[in-house]
Each structure stands twice: as C-alpha cells, then as structure tokens.
Amino acid sequence: MSATTKLPVIVGFGGYNAAGRVSGHHAYHRLVFESLDKATQDETVANLAVLMGLATYAPDGTYSVGESTYTDASTLAQELSQTVLENTLIRRIDPETYFDPDKLLWQKKATLKGSGEQAIEFTLRKRDLPEPVPAEWQVFETDDSTVVRVQVSELADVKIDSYRDFPVKSAGQLPKGFKPADHYSSRFHPRAVQMSVLGASDAIRSIGIPWEVITSHVTPDAIGVYSSNIMAQMDEFGAGGLLKSRLQGGRVSTKNLILGLNSMTTDFINAYMIGSVGSSGSTTGACASFLYNLATGIEEIRSGRKRVVIVGGSEAPITSEVIDGYSTMGALATEDNQRKLYGVEEVDHRRSSRPFSENCGFTIAESSQYVVLMDDELALELGADIHAAVADVFLSADGYKKSISAPGPGNFITLAKAVASANAIFGEEVTKKHSILLAHGSSTPKNRTTESEIFDRVAEAFGISEWPVIAVKAFLGHSLAPASGDQVTAALGMFKSKILPGIKTADAIAEDVFADRLKLSVTDQQFEGELDIAFINSKGFGGANGSAILISPQRTESMLIKRYGKERVEESIQRREATVAAAKEYDRKAAAGDLQVIYQFGEGMIDEAAIEITQEAVKLPGFELPINLKKENPYGDMI
Known part of the structure; x- marks a missing residue:
C-alpha cells in the first residue's frame, strides 16, 4: 500500500453477548471481573442488574429491587452480585428462554394396529380430516354434524409426542432476563435480527457523534455496511418457521422466508437504522465471518471508496435443532463426555468451554458484535474517539481437504502474513515484545493442538517467545459468525486496561498443547509495558481462516502525528472532548436501562421523484x- 493509504480506525463499538453490553467495555469487564477494582466491579454488577431486569435505576442515583431501595451501585452489588454473576457468561440452558434440555420435546414414529379382528376406531372433527382422505379409512357420520367416526385396520407413521434428555445442556446465553425484543417494536423479528438491531444501535450510539453529523461530512455513497451470520435465522420467525410450520399443522408466515436470509443483519441496519444508500454486503466465512466482513470494510476505506463503514454480525443459534446438528457431528461438549473426562458426577456447566485444556467439544453461544470504522482523516476532522486501528486482515482457504470440518494449512498462511505485516509496519521488536494473540480457541481437542502448533511455529519463525495467548470463548462460548467480533471487542478492552483474561474455566493447560513459545494462563495477567498490537485469529468449517492486526489507540495516535503533524492531532483531541462526553452520556443512560435503540420503520423514505x-x-x-x-x-x- 502507498504512503497515502487511508488508515481504518475504530471509532465506535457495541453489541451484546453472554457478558452483557459491549460498549463502554462493560462486557469485557465481566470477563476480567476478578481482577477489577471494587468500584468497577460494583458498576459492572449494577449495569448488568439493570440490563437483566433485576433492578431499576432512578434519576436520583438510587436503585430499586422490588420494595427495596439501594443508594448506590456498591450497596446494590452487595445484594445482587451472586445472582448477576451466576446468570451471565456460559451456563446451563435456560428453559424459560430456549428449551428444556432435560425434557426436550420430539416426535416418535409408530404404527398402530387393531387388536385381532377389531379395527381401530376414533372420532375426528370433520374439518380435521386429511386431504384427500386415505383410501383405507372408513368415515361415518355421527349425531354431531361437525364430527365424524373413522375406522381403519392400521395407522402407519403416527407421530407421538415424547421427551428425551438432551446431551448438550450448556450455552453462552445473553444475560438472563435481558430480552432484546422488549427494547423496540420488534414485530415478530427473529432473535438474531433483534440482536443485530440492538448491537448496531449500541455501536452507533457509542461513537458520541450524531449519525446525521457524520453523514453530513461524506457523500451518500461513501458509507458501507457489512454484516452476516452463518446459521441465518433458525427460530420460528425465520427459516425455522419456514421449514417446520406446515409439518406442525401451521402456516408459513409471509415473513419467514425473507427474514430467514443471513443478509438481514445488514439490510435492517440500512433500511431501518441509518437509511444508507451506500454499498452493503453479507460475506460468510463460516466461524470467521466477522473477519471476512471486516476485510471488506477496511479495504473499502483503505482504497478511498468508503469513508465510514459498519462491520459486524449477529447469531442466535441456541435452538434445539441447531445444537442437535452440531452435537450429532461430535463438535459440542456433552454432559456425558464431561463426566467421563473430568471424573465427576455433577457437571459444572459454567466450565464446559476449556480452550487449550483437557476438553471434549465447544459450547455454542449467541452474540451480536459491531464496530464502526472511519478513515483516519475523517476521524480527525470530526474529533472522533479512536479505540484502535485495523492495519490489515488476511484470509486463506485450506486447499484440498479430506474432511470439510477439519483444520488445514490456511491458518499458517494468514497468521504468518499478519505477523510479517506487523513487522513491516512497526519493526520486529514491537511484535516480539508488545503484542498479544487472541486465539480462535474453540475448546475442542483438535483445536487445542492444531491452533497452538500454528502459533508456536509462527512464533519460532519470527523469533517470538512468551507470546500471550487469550481465548475468550472460555467465558462467552462459540457464537459462530460473530465469534471473531467477540475477540475484537474484547481486545479493545485489553488495550485500555492491559488485563489479559486467563482461561479460568480450565485447571491447567493440556500437555499436548504446543506452548514452548506461548504464554497461556489459567488466571488473569497484567500485560507489562506498552501493548501495541493485538492479533485476532479465527478459523471456520470448510477452510475459512482469518487473521487481523489491531493497533492500540496510543500507537495509532503516534501514527497520525507522523502523517498529519502534532498540531492537527492536538486540535482533533480538543474536539474529541465533546465526543467522549456524549459517549459517556449515552453509556450513563444505557446503564440506567435506556438503550436508545435506533429503529425507524418507514421513516425518512427518499422521494424518488425529487x-x-x-x-x-x-x-x-x-x-x-x-x-x-x-x-x-x-x-x-x-x-
């Protein structure tokens, strides 16, 4: 790239996952809760308590829980800390929100036959007769004109409601009690779409600059939105309803098909949130999809084709059908396998995800993750608060494969390219001493060996030792398409506090992990010195591999000074004070329960005649x- 290449900088970030609201680093704080100071712990608990509907916040600074009033976050935390902590992150699947894993409804096929010479006889409402009536059925009128009597010698393939114990009982769920649909007029939207609306709203509000101000500084075609998921919308309001409504005796909704498309996570942002006429797209790269969309977004900015880009993804895969599919292929941590592996009778569902430790499969999760990027010049002009820069994203396939789900060589290429690129930008010493690596870390036995081998061999090639490796899926689970978004937004928190989350769900790092040059910890660690670079690594079924380079806000600022001069950057920093104040005001209102969701159905439509x-x-x-x-x-x- 030439010296005039635009630098994509992150000026807003938001979303929701099992740790809570992402903006303001609140979700990140839940990951490192044990390492926070008391005041930040109390704030984290209070924020989550309001989000979960456990408490309400009053303008006078007090909290209410039922008939009780608490004067501040500290007193509230004393009462609700345990409840909040137990009902966030990975935990047992909540039957009130999803399904009961101990008693999952399914239908057993059976054939019913009469006893001896006696036929099967039953009554049926006339309107419930199948069309056409089977030839072997004998139908008789009854005294009730609406009811018929049926005789038949055999009923084949009868479906009988039954229940079974589901082998997978844990998932990375949104905080218990937090219902995205309650925060805007959701109109039967699938859950992933609801989460997309809330997540993108959170990211846009977090900028601290009104969207109309941003758009007044750029042409309408200089905005891009790139977001996707991989399972589409598989609940009853999306593709799930499309596939099973008629089989369950219902009707397909007019919205099932269109709302089931994975592009809805992009289209809703354009059509109902920002009114964009710029470019948009929904690229899927399996579990690396967030990085695939990020690659598109930053290339649009670096080339100058776009000046503002929203990148993200939203996935809601906690349905029995989706989990059944992943479980059948042996990818998920089941309760029985955990009992055998850990030698316990009672499984701790909160520790089902153990990256780089003794493990038996990943834990599925839901998440909505979004970042807003600008080119460096526009960010300076508007006085935007810069949380990081994205230097590059590298993507590679695996070549020929024997198994579509098995890892391959593509990730060697992407990570090696990322480290080489960082060296070219900053020099070897910065990469060696001032970088961290956020792993895909899915918590499967195959991943812990193959991904750690990639890390170790790349580290050897570039002379890196004691390379800090973080695996946030230990807390959040695997959210599929937005999983690398979970990593990106967590990295922004690490840039700010330099607390690196340990793999606290594990007892120890597994012996077969390639860790000679890596630093893997089961406790939180404080990064010593300047933290300049975060490498984001992601892998996906089919051979979708991605590795990204994030640059810290401090290092980004020094780059801007080099390009634009200290005086211009300082002028932007002065304008930034108002931006930060506005972002903090949004954060304060969101913490009080006012999420300020952006949803403008049918508003501001363009008069094509004009x-x-x-x-x-x-x-x-x-x-x-x-x-x-x-x-x-x-x-x-x-x-």
Whole structure:
C-alpha cells in the first residue's frame, strides 16, 4: 500500500453477548471481573442488574429491587452480585428462554394396529380430516354434524409426542432476563435480527457523534455496511418457521422466508437504522465471518471508496435443532463426555468451554458484535474517539481437504502474513515484545493442538517467545459468525486496561498443547509495558481462516502525528472532548436501562421523484452532499 493509504480506525463499538453490553467495555469487564477494582466491579454488577431486569435505576442515583431501595451501585452489588454473576457468561440452558434440555420435546414414529379382528376406531372433527382422505379409512357420520367416526385396520407413521434428555445442556446465553425484543417494536423479528438491531444501535450510539453529523461530512455513497451470520435465522420467525410450520399443522408466515436470509443483519441496519444508500454486503466465512466482513470494510476505506463503514454480525443459534446438528457431528461438549473426562458426577456447566485444556467439544453461544470504522482523516476532522486501528486482515482457504470440518494449512498462511505485516509496519521488536494473540480457541481437542502448533511455529519463525495467548470463548462460548467480533471487542478492552483474561474455566493447560513459545494462563495477567498490537485469529468449517492486526489507540495516535503533524492531532483531541462526553452520556443512560435503540420503520423514505440527476452528480433529498459522477477512465492506458 502507498504512503497515502487511508488508515481504518475504530471509532465506535457495541453489541451484546453472554457478558452483557459491549460498549463502554462493560462486557469485557465481566470477563476480567476478578481482577477489577471494587468500584468497577460494583458498576459492572449494577449495569448488568439493570440490563437483566433485576433492578431499576432512578434519576436520583438510587436503585430499586422490588420494595427495596439501594443508594448506590456498591450497596446494590452487595445484594445482587451472586445472582448477576451466576446468570451471565456460559451456563446451563435456560428453559424459560430456549428449551428444556432435560425434557426436550420430539416426535416418535409408530404404527398402530387393531387388536385381532377389531379395527381401530376414533372420532375426528370433520374439518380435521386429511386431504384427500386415505383410501383405507372408513368415515361415518355421527349425531354431531361437525364430527365424524373413522375406522381403519392400521395407522402407519403416527407421530407421538415424547421427551428425551438432551446431551448438550450448556450455552453462552445473553444475560438472563435481558430480552432484546422488549427494547423496540420488534414485530415478530427473529432473535438474531433483534440482536443485530440492538448491537448496531449500541455501536452507533457509542461513537458520541450524531449519525446525521457524520453523514453530513461524506457523500451518500461513501458509507458501507457489512454484516452476516452463518446459521441465518433458525427460530420460528425465520427459516425455522419456514421449514417446520406446515409439518406442525401451521402456516408459513409471509415473513419467514425473507427474514430467514443471513443478509438481514445488514439490510435492517440500512433500511431501518441509518437509511444508507451506500454499498452493503453479507460475506460468510463460516466461524470467521466477522473477519471476512471486516476485510471488506477496511479495504473499502483503505482504497478511498468508503469513508465510514459498519462491520459486524449477529447469531442466535441456541435452538434445539441447531445444537442437535452440531452435537450429532461430535463438535459440542456433552454432559456425558464431561463426566467421563473430568471424573465427576455433577457437571459444572459454567466450565464446559476449556480452550487449550483437557476438553471434549465447544459450547455454542449467541452474540451480536459491531464496530464502526472511519478513515483516519475523517476521524480527525470530526474529533472522533479512536479505540484502535485495523492495519490489515488476511484470509486463506485450506486447499484440498479430506474432511470439510477439519483444520488445514490456511491458518499458517494468514497468521504468518499478519505477523510479517506487523513487522513491516512497526519493526520486529514491537511484535516480539508488545503484542498479544487472541486465539480462535474453540475448546475442542483438535483445536487445542492444531491452533497452538500454528502459533508456536509462527512464533519460532519470527523469533517470538512468551507470546500471550487469550481465548475468550472460555467465558462467552462459540457464537459462530460473530465469534471473531467477540475477540475484537474484547481486545479493545485489553488495550485500555492491559488485563489479559486467563482461561479460568480450565485447571491447567493440556500437555499436548504446543506452548514452548506461548504464554497461556489459567488466571488473569497484567500485560507489562506498552501493548501495541493485538492479533485476532479465527478459523471456520470448510477452510475459512482469518487473521487481523489491531493497533492500540496510543500507537495509532503516534501514527497520525507522523502523517498529519502534532498540531492537527492536538486540535482533533480538543474536539474529541465533546465526543467522549456524549459517549459517556449515552453509556450513563444505557446503564440506567435506556438503550436508545435506533429503529425507524418507514421513516425518512427518499422521494424518488425529487432525485436530481445530471451528468456530473446525483443529488438525493435528505443528504447534504451529492454523489459525484465524474469518473476517470481506469483503463486509459488500454484505450
């Protein structure tokens, strides 16, 4: 890239996962709760208590729980800390929100036959007769004109309601009691779409600059939105309802098909939140999908085609059908396997995910993760608060494969490229001494050996030792498409506090992990010295591999000074004070329960008759700047 390449910087981030609300580093604080000071612990508990509906917050600074009033976060935390902590992160599947893993409804097929010469006889409402009536059925009228009597010698493939004990009983669920649908007019939206609306709202609000101010500084086509999931919307309001409604005797909704598309996590942001007419897309790279979309977003900014980009993903896979699928392929940690592996009778569901430790499968999770990026020049102009920069994202497939789900060589390439790129930008010493690595860390036996071997061999090639490796899936579970988004937003918290979450669900690092040059810990660690770089590593079924380079806000600022001069950067920092104040005000209101969800159904629609088109530009009503149509011939040397 040339010296004039735009630098994509993260100016807002948000979302919701098993640790709570992401903006303001609140979800990150839940990951390192044991290492926080008392005041931040109390604030974390209070914030979650309100989000979970356990407490309400009053303008006078008091909290209410039922008839009781608490004067501040500290007194509230004394009462609710245990409840909040036990009902966040990975835990036993909540039957009130999802399904009962001890008593999962399913249908058993059976064939019913009459006894001896006696036929099977039953009554049925006339309107419930199958169409057409089976030829072997004898149907008789009854005294009730709405009811018929049926005789038949045999009923084949009868479905009988039954219940079974589900082998998988843990998941990374949103904090108990937090219901995304309650925070806006959700109109039967699938859960992943609900989470997308809330997550993107959180990220946009966290910027601290009104969206209309941002859009007034760029042309309408200079905005991009890139978001996806991989399981689409598999609950009853999306693709799940499309597939099973008629089999359950119901009707397919008019919304099932369209709301089941994985692009809805992008389309809702454009159509109902920011009114964007810029480019959009939903790239899927299995469990690395967030990085695939991030790669698109940063390339659009670096090339100058876009100046503002929203990147993210939202996945809600905690359905019995999805979990059944992953469990059948042996990918998930089952209760029986945990009993055998750990030698216990009572399984601790909170510790089902143990990356790089003795483990037996990953733990599925739900999450919504979004970041807002600008080019460096626009961020300075607007006085945006810069949380990090994204230097690059590298993607590679695995080549020929014997198993579509098995890991392959592609991740060697992506991580090696990322480290080489960081060396080219900052020099070897920065990478060796001032970087951390956020692992995919899925908590499968195969992952712990194959991914750690990649890390260890890349570290050897680049002379790195004691490389800190973090695995946030230990707390959050595996959220599939947005999983690397969980890693990215957690890394932003690490840049700020330098507390590295340990793999606290594990007793020890497994002996077969390649860890000669790695630093894996089962306790939180404080990073010593300057933390400049966070490498984000992600792997996905089918051979989707991604590795990204995040640059700390401090190192980013020094880069901006080098490019724009100290005076211009200091002027931007002065403007930033108002931005930070506005972001803190949003955070305060969100902590009090006002999430300020952005959802504008049918509002602000563009009057197409008022669109002005000339040979030089397209002017859209409602947008300050026109879209420039003056183009240079990119193939001038060929014409």
